[in-house]
Amino acid sequence: MIRISTIGLRGLLLLALVGTMGCGSGEKPAGTVSGTVTLAGNPLLTGDVNFSGKDGSAAIARIGEGGAFKVDGVVDTGEYTVFVTPTPPEPQMPGKKAAAPKKFDVPAKFRSASTSPVKVTVESGSNNLKIDLKD
Structure with a gap:
């Protein structure tokens, strides 16, 4: 029969705990995201640009002057479907x-994550994306 002292058992438990924690911080890599959205080459002047990841991650930003947008905070790295x-x-x-809503004349396929063909990849660091919605 093998006898393990209390100190030895604690040491083994501590070693097992440290081994399961790993060396990293546990946070996923992320980046900042900004850029422009165009529709057939022309700046989109209104709306929200949405990013939908396969793993459930998502981000959204308001489209401003000249089609410019900037996501507040950081976005996990990976591939995203883009829709507006x-x-x-x-x-x-x-x-x-209430003010009259701005005209939003975007084809239906670009209005949903399930139908949009537009994909982008977010990488660590700064991402300046040029998103062109074109048929």
């Missing part, structure tokens, strides 16, 4: 008339 959606209307104070 109309910008939701801003909440209004009671009694105040």
Whole structure:
């Protein structure tokens, strides 16, 4: 019969715990994401650009002047399907008339992650993406 002292058992447990933790921080690599969105070569002037990863990761950014966008925070590295959606209307104070929504004339296939053919890869560090939605 093998006898293991309490100190030896604790040492083995500590070694096993350290071995399962690994040496890394456990965080996935990530990058910052910005760029422009165009529709058939022309800047998209309104809407939100959405990034949907196969692993469930996602990001969204508002499209601004000249089709420019910037995701707040960082995005996990990997491949994403890109799609665009109309910008939701801003909440209004009671009694105040809402502004007319901007025209969002984007083909239906670019409006959903399940139908968009547009893919991008996010890498560690800074990513300046040129996203062109074209038929």
